[in-house]
Amino acid sequence: MLTGITKRYPTVVANEDIGLCVRPGEIHAVLGENGAGKSTLMKVVYGVIKPDAGSIRWEGREQTIANPAAARRMGIGMVFQHFSLFETLTVAENIALALDHRVPRDELAANITEVSNRYGLPIDPGRLVHSMSVGERQRVEIVRCLLQEPKLLIMDEPTSVLTPQAVRKLFETLRRLASEGCSILYISHKLDEIRALCDTATVLRNGKVSGTAMPKNETNESLARMMIGGELAECHLTARAAGEVRLQLENLSLTTLDPFGTALKGINLSVHSGEIVGIAGVSGNGQKELLAALSGEAPIEDAAEIRLLGAAAGNLDPAQRRRLGLTFVPEERLGRGAVPPMSLAYNALLTGARHGMVSYGIVRSDSMHQFAQKVIERFKVKCGGDDAAASSLSGGNLQKYIVGRETLLEPRVMIVAQPTWGVDVGASMLIRQALIDLRDSGVAVLVISEELDELFMISDRIAVLAGGRLSPTRRSAETNIEQIGVWMSGNFDSGVPAGTEADLASA
């Protein structure tokens, strides 16, 4: 279907001479690391961008796809990784906006109900989008595509926001669609999912096809080799006794001014010296608010709700908390964890000012550069030296730099949000190992992540944040993905499965 697709950008060739073929009713995986060119390729198919070279054959005929509307007319639908829904409108209104022709409102609502029931995606057309959970929003996006009766459906990393149970339901829907003859292009870097769902796979690496495979006949290791061109590194957590309590949350509550934010309700948690506590959960369940409360960006009135090394710290600002020995890696790297146009050296100064980089109000350039170079060296940051602008680094490299900076600032408590979001497999392992090393040196580490596999890999204990409430913590060894998945739905009562409704009602 696709032949020799090439797309160049000013600095990189995103796709080079890529060919792939999808048959009717086939679920075809496009597998690759971040930056391998998966999304670019899909945008070409959906008519969002035009290839510089190559051709697309659709149902036997050569076609140019001028824009997404043309793609939809041809029967190509796409569900993007980031949803494009208006939160203040209802489901039906959102869908009506995306249709290329006018449909009477009642008829549309009936169509939505009919399609959503047929594919096991129950949604109420009259509901406002902002009251819906992430999983429900994704259903809206899928139903929107299904209404156009697509012959090819493109799913871009659809599971990154779903609970394990919701993922299984999604797979059922996709299999049913495929059995009716609809082809599916499934983009992901999660090997387990692809092996469970897909019939065939095209693996991309650095913008080129590095192999094709039948995932069911492959192992994670063999797929990973095609994807990263090397062996997967591993990291190990050796059991060790935790020390004294360093970070303690007591009945932490926080109301939010953001109408679509999540209030925190009575969170209790303690993190000890020499342990990693992982907080699982889908973003939008209070993660942002909890992190802001912990970092001091959103101070708490009742100071005693947060204790850092025993001191009441709820009302302290981020600088004061850092003085107590806290460091923090935020989920947004550019613009929050780093100042994009500034050099890496100056980005070391951003949080490292108290570590000998400033004396009498004057910046000590030499120690600032030394520190930055140390971070770059220890964490194998690929960059053009410590004078390179933060914005010139890839997401993974910048994350290594930020984690490295916060690690080398010798914290006593470290909080890390989404440590490996958008980071390639190799760098992910390096970051995880750095966190484990930190733990082994006696630091109290709190990790908030959406990646359950990651949390099970590096956490001593795990809890779930859902709907602004925190579940009890469990030793990682004494729980499993199934249980955590149930908790992610907001049901914290023992380990009893919470029926079929696995999505979260975000408050």
Added chain:
Amino acid sequence: MLRLERRPAPSKAMRIASPLIAAVAMLITGFLIFTLLGKEPAQAFYVFFIKPIDNSYGFSELLLKATPLILCGLGLAIAYRANVWNIGAEGQLVMGAIAGSGVALTFGESNGSWVLPLMLLAGVIGGMVWAAIPAYLRTRFNTNEILVTLMLVYVAQLVLSFLIHGPWRDPAGYNFPQSRMFGDAELLPVLVEGMRVTWAFVLALLLAGASWFFSAKTFAGFRTLVAGLAPAAARYAGFSEKRNIWLALLISGATAGLAGICEVAGPIGQLQPTVSPGYGFAAIIVAWVGRLHPLGIVLAALLMSLLYLGGEAAQMQLSLPSAVTGLFQGLLLFYVLAADLFIGYRIRRTDPVVKAPTPVQTAQKPA
């Protein structure tokens, strides 16, 4: 077909070239305007840009008018880099002039050598107090500092007007709305005998050095830069947003106030209904054309100063309206903002995308 395309990284060369391109574009437009007005362009250019500074007196006038522009521009650049939009330097300048004059009118008879330093200090404080109002309103009530600083310009001008029409009017001044002339002890010494440019110009150059040091070498300067470039990063690092706003407004108010007192204690020599021909506003252009960098600001201030002188000469010798000064200033800002687009973008010629006939690769491998 031409297409605008984002550059992979902002162009450093273009950042410097942009004001130069703008200056050239301004001259070309000026050429067209002179021609359309029926003036001989070469003659008009000579009158406008060369004649005003072809003698030492003219050159001293250039430095004289550049002084308040440099002072205001330095302060504004620090505020703008911190993402605080003080556009009321004119009002802070007027307040500085009022506060400094207040000292002169109160203690002037004493003739002490301490009067002048005290006047300068009062000028600085006057400007800071006037800038503190928007700082307080912004940090306390989240008001927009653009509106508040601008509106306070007119309040300051009315306060000045009230004072010289009322309590501070010179009793021996034939009822003109102006204060008494300042004595020698209340006037800034001139740099060269017979010229009007004062030591305030040297002070402005020293402050340009200090402002470079502040932004490039101090941690406080670094914090304001971070606050301007990435507010979320500033919050993350624990840099207080309020402190940033206060600092930015107080510094820009201080330099504008200093510019104000240096005007009345310099070339003007008394408090008049108008103490500035819009230096505070022109300094906004100076700050941008100078790339918010001290050296650039000094150069841009000299250019703007030349526009003031040229505008006066054009009025007298070419009988052009006084608006011609504002016209050239506006053109300069307009072109520099337009040219700034090419710091982040470039134009590329693209051929209309046709289906490029590529050799068919046999990369398809049906699994």
